[in-house]
Every structure is written in structure tokens, then in C-alpha cells.
Amino acid sequence: MARDRGSTSGKSGKSVAKAGKAGAKGAQGGRKDHRGERSRRGAAEPALEPGVFPIDAGTAEITPDPFTDGAWLLKLNGAESSQINPETPLELGFEYMRWMAAVVMHRWEPDAGLRILHLGGAGCTLARWAAVWFPNARQTAVELDAGLAALARERFALPRAPQLRIRVAEAGEVLAGAHEGSRDVIIRDVFAGATPKEQFTPGHLIGVEAAQAAARVVGDGIYLVNHGGGPDLTAARQEAATLREAFSTVAALADPQMLKGRRRGNIVFAASNGPLTGGGARRDALVRHLLSDPLPTRLVEPLDNFTAGARYCEEPLQGS
Numbered sequence: 001m002a003r004d005r006g007s008t009s010g011k012s013g014k015s016v017a018k019a020g021k022a023g024a025k026g027a028q029g030g031r032k033d034h035r036g037e038r039s040r041r042g043a044a045e046p047a048l049e050p051g052v053f054p055i056d057a058g059t060a061e062i063t064p065d066p067f068t069d070g071a072w073l074l075k076l077n078g079a080e081s082s083q084i085n086p087e088t089p090l091e092l093g094f095e096y097m098r099w100m101a102a103v104v105m106h107r108w109e110p111d112a113g114l115r116i117l118h119l120g121g122a123g124c125t126l127a128r129w130a131a132v133w134f135p136n137a138r139q140t141a142v143e144l145d146a147g148l149a150a151l152a153r154e155r156f157a158l159p160r161a162p163q164l165r166i167r168v169a170e171a172g173e174v175l176a177g178a179h180e181g182s183r184d185v186i187i188r189d190v191f192a193g194a195t196p197k198e199q200f201t202p203g204h205l206i207g208v209e210a211a212q213a214a215a216r217v218v219g220d221g222i223y224l225v226n227h228g229g230g231p232d233l234t235a236a237r238q239e240a241a242t243l244r245e246a247f248s249t250v251a252a253l254a255d256p257q258m259l260k261g262r263r264r265g266n267i268v269f270a271a272s273n274g275p276l277t278g279g280g281a282r283r284d285a286l287v288r289h290l291l292s293d294p295l296p297t298r299l300v301e302p303l304d305n306f307t308a309g310a311r312y313c314e315e316p317l318q319g320s
Contacts, residue, residue, distance in 0.1 A: 055147035082123025119171040120190035184221040207315035211246035220274025237310035247271035251301035
């Protein structure tokens with residue numbers, strides 16, 4: 001489904017970069033940032049060219065991003081899936097990815113050896129970001145579509161193993177089979193559908209068994225969920241209620257208009273059985289970071305009012 005990028009000007013990429021650096025400075029106590037250049041551990045940069053490519057689930061299209069100079073869009077069956085900035089992986093054009101990145105960078109120091117599991121690979125944009133911001137991280141991206149995984153490896157200069165492994169598998173099966181406490185961060189960004197209007201997250205990844213599995217695997221780390229939907233917030237409220245069955249802390253990140261049910265868009269849910277941030281100062285820095293985003297964003301917790309009357313999803317996790 002289409003994602004907001006927070007700006008419609010041709011300079012949106014630059015504004016994203018400035019917002020990210022400002023937020024990072026608050027999180028890291030004003031230390032000089034040397035992470036702006038591309039990771040030297042990644043593959044040699046291929047020349048990206050526009051084109052349409054066959055994948056297992058249909059077609060993938062690589063096209064220049066009309067809103068950000070030097071960036072490219074990956075579209076799956078016509079739906080925007082990823083933005084790739086070949087020279088500047090720290091610049092994240094999709095708003096929900098910036099919000100997820102902000103949560104992680106305000107919880108851990110850049111030298112942390114994070115173990116990150118991406119449920120949903122596509123263009124691996126967040127994995128490229130994490131490989132630069134957290135150079136000691138070890139990541140696995142799970143992608144069901146073997147053709148798409150091969151295209152991403154071939155075209156997008158992804159970091160090599162052990163920095164980033166791409167596993168062709170079904171996300172629910174990987175989640176169900178993962179060892180207890182084996183990850184610090186899990187990011188769920190899984191959508192399926194034959195057309196842009198039919199994009200959905202498979203139900204077995206939304207149910208309480210999936211939330212409980214994520215809680216088991218991530219321990220006191222963070223489970224980040226991308227929820228996309230329309231003005232009707234029924235599904236979003238159910239997702240939040242489901243996460244609260246498995247996690248002691250669940251927060252929502254979204255712009256106020258989305259939370260009021262006035263438009264389509266994305267809500268990021270951040271769930272943990274530990275702290276979302278490292279304390280009061282870091283939480284305040286995260287709030288400032290989100291408010292300075294090109295699409296100013298609220299951090300909402302607790303979610304008692306948001307989930308009032310909502311029942312959790314009972315669909316079982318496939319592969320469990």
C-alpha cells in the first residue's frame with residue numbers, strides 16, 4: 001500500500017536527513033556523527049536502472065522517486081513497497097520507517113551488537129539503514145518471494161552476511177521456530193495482495209499467538225509493527241489490543257490525523273516487555289525527534305483509551 005513520505009517537495013530527502021540527524025544528536029548527547037557515509041561492509045554499488053522484473057508473486061518495478069533526488073522506488077504489483085537511497089542509506093523516505101528507526105536509535109547506542117529480525121524483506125531499506133547506524137548489528141530479513149529476494153540482492157547493494165542474511169521463508173514459520181530471547185528487535189512489515197488496493201497483512205501474523213511468539217523471541221527488546229489502514233480504526237484497535245495481551249508496554253506512533261481516523265496511512269506499534277527507551281531523557285529525546293519529523297508524529301502510551309472495547313485477534317500462528 002502507498003506510504004506517506006511527509007513532504008511533496010523535491011527536497012524531501014534532504015529534510016528527512018536533517019530530521020534524523022537532529023534526533024540522533026539529542027539521543028547521543030551531541031557526539032559527532034560519522035555514520036553518514038555508506039557502509040564499507042556492503043556490496044559494491046551497482047548502477048540502478050528503471051525496469052520491470054518478474055518475481056514469484058507478480059512484478060517488481062524499479063523507478064526513480066519523483067519526490068527525492070537520487071532515490072528510487074520499488075513497487076510490487078503497482079504498490080509502493082520500498083524507497084532506496086543508494087548513496088545515503090540513512091535517509092528514509094517512508095515516514096513509518098523513520099519512526100521505527102527513531103525508536104531503535106533512542107533505545108540503543110550505535111555500537112550495540114543488535115540482533116534484528118525483519119519479517120518482510122522487499123528492498124531491505126531498514127536493514128540498510130541499520131547496517132550503517134549500528135555497524136555491529138547482525139540482521140536476518142525474511143522474504144517469502146524468492147524472486148524478490150534475488151532482485152534485492154542483485155540490485156540494491158545490500159550488506160553481506162553476517163551483517164545481513166536474507167532467508168527465503170514464510171514469516172510466521174520463522175517467527176514460530178525462533179529461539180527464546182534470540183533477537184533484540186523484530187520488525188514486522190509484511191503485506192500481500194495482487195493490487196495496491198488489496199494490500200493486507202496475513203491474519204496469522206496479527207493474532208495473539210504471533211504476538212506471544214514475538215514476545216518470547218524478543219525478550220525485553222522491542223517488537224515493531226507497521227499497521228496500514230484507512231479511516232476506520234477498528235483493525236488498528238484490535239491489533240493494539242492483541243499486542244497488549246503479550247507485552248507490558250505498547251505505544252502507538254502516528255500523526256494526529258491518522259489517530260483521529262481522518263485519513264489513510266500508517267500506525268507503528270512499538271511493543272516491549274522492557275523499556276521502550278533508556279529512561280526519561282531518552283524518551284523526551286524520542287518525542288522531540290518524532291515531532292521534528294517531516295510528518296510530525298505523536299508517541300501515544302498507554303493505549304487504554306485507544307483499545308477500549310476492542311477484542312484481541314485469535315487467529316492462530318501458522319507454523320507454530
